[in-house]
Amino acid sequence: MSSSYHHGDLKAALLAYAREQMEHAGFDGLSMREMAKAVGVSHTAAYRHFADKQALLDVVATDSFSELLELTRQGAASAPAEPRSRLHASGMAYVRFGLGAPRRLAHMFSAMDAPQASASLRAAGFGLFAFLEGLVGAGQVAGVFRAGDTHQLSRACWAMVHGLATLPSLARLAHSGTELETGLRSAEEALAVFLDGLARM
Amino acid sequence: MSSSYHHGDLKAALLAYAREQMEHAGFDGLSMREMAKAVGVSHTAAYRHFADKQALLDVVATDSFSELLELTRQGAASAPAEPRSRLHASGMAYVRFGLGAPRRLAHMFSAMDAPQASASLRAAGFGLFAFLEGLVGAGQVAGVFRAGDTHQLSRACWAMVHGLATLPSLARLAHSGTELETGLRSAEEALAVFLDGLARM
DNA sequence: CTGGAATGTTAACGACGTCAACATGAGGAA
DNA sequence: TTCCTCATGTTGACGTCGTTAACATTCCAG
Numbered sequence: 001m002s003s004s005y006h007h008g009d010l011k012a013a014l015l016a017y018a019r020e021q022m023e024h025a026g027f028d029g030l031s032m033r034e035m036a037k038a039v040g041v042s043h044t045a046a047y048r049h050f051a052d053k054q055a056l057l058d059v060v061a062t063d064s065f066s067e068l069l070e071l072t073r074q075g076a077a078s079a080p081a082e083p084r085s086r087l088h089a090s091g092m093a094y095v096r097f098g099l100g101a102p103r104r105l106a107h108m109f110s111a112m113d114a115p116q117a118s119a120s121l122r123a124a125g126f127g128l129f130a131f132l133e134g135l136v137g138a139g140q141v142a143g144v145f146r147a148g149d150t151h152q153l154s155r156a157c158w159a160m161v162h163g164l165a166t167l168p169s170l171a172r173l174a175h176s177g178t179e180l181e182t183g184l185r186s187a188e189e190a191l192a193v194f195l196d197g198l199a200r201m
Numbered sequence: 202m203s204s205s206y207h208h209g210d211l212k213a214a215l216l217a218y219a220r221e222q223m224e225h226a227g228f229d230g231l232s233m234r235e236m237a238k239a240v241g242v243s244h245t246a247a248y249r250h251f252a253d254k255q256a257l258l259d260v261v262a263t264d265s266f267s268e269l270l271e272l273t274r275q276g277a278a279s280a281p282a283e284p285r286s287r288l289h290a291s292g293m294a295y296v297r298f299g300l301g302a303p304r305r306l307a308h309m310f311s312a313m314d315a316p317q318a319s320a321s322l323r324a325a326g327f328g329l330f331a332f333l334e335g336l337v338g339a340g341q342v343a344g345v346f347r348a349g350d351t352h353q354l355s356r357a358c359w360a361m362v363h364g365l366a367t368l369p370s371l372a373r374l375a376h377s378g379t380e381l382e383t384g385l386r387s388a389e390e391a392l393a394v395f396l397d398g399l400a401r402m
Numbered sequence: 403c404t405g406g407a408a409t410g411t412t413a414a415c416g417a418c419g420t421c422a423a424c425a426t427g428a429g430g431a432a
Numbered sequence: 433t434t435c436c437t438c439a440t441g442t443t444g445a446c447g448t449c450g451t452t453a454a455c456a457t458t459c460c461a462g
Binding site: 205206207208211242243244245246249250 | 408409410411412
């Protein structure tokens, strides 16, 4: 029967495995050879679909940016149609993503600030920022956010949210119990502080 | 003469080289073998001073936490003796460190959230947080910061600052010119927003 | 002065990323 | 159908890496 000399959908299988294992892998943990074996194919098979390891991981990062954009969009959409609530909701969606997939989030950014980052990866990251900038700008137009350079304020906002999503390594350090719940409660409070500052004075 | 069978201060030389090269190294770039060669010693010599590569990098991270604590301390000390100014100054010192050594900062946190992180590494990270928490608490006692769980507020504060220090990968993405200057200006504004929110209402 | 203890070297092993050469199969052209 | 071609997968090899074991050299305490 030789059910499979050709795997059928090797590319997708590799991406799925990489995305899933990225959290469990100790450091870089996942090697080309191990991924190939896990998917039931011989090492170097992946090279028919990806130029090298970096290219594969870049695609994971790109897809993850799209996923995160979608999550923040849904967050905003499911909130009251009012700037502060929308920004809050999409920020919390971002934080939830980060708490659920911390290593993947870290990888997304470490992949993006590499000089060889692909155009599509950069575009995906920029798309996420653009969405956020739209939310901030809308609040300014509505007169409920402070005036000022929208780009700068949006960067500040991203930094706040990204810090909250990224930092909970420290929650573990600070002897907290339930990691996820603690992280979310902290994020709620921090965002409130920031948004109070963002409000027009 | 055999000027050097024994290097003299191999441990320090390795740490210095690793700290210095961490920024230039592409990915993990720096290998045990390459570091040994650069320092003028044969591979495996490092194993007389460090259990393994992770141990060496953990020491770099630990030292960097101490360095960062010292910088934030100096920042606070050189500011007007008033809570907001002190918090602002030490936050900016943190951001400056992050803009100057982005990969090292990233490494510090990736090292710390590893399960095998050494006790001294965790202690160094916690010391930095404790210092920040002291600044926030002082502001609350003085009545100029909003009331609330000091621990939570401090986490929020750290997240803000850490995001600002970490994110400028995006500045590059957002077609900014001078990376460092832009990052610092953004950080100034973002911190102002956050601190306005932190102020007692 | 001398014999460990500290430090450094050489040689080797297995795992890794990647390339080149080869094998297999799917699908269109005759 | 038959055959050809190209996409896909495999095997084998090379150089590099982290790490260990066995050996060499130097320092220092007795």
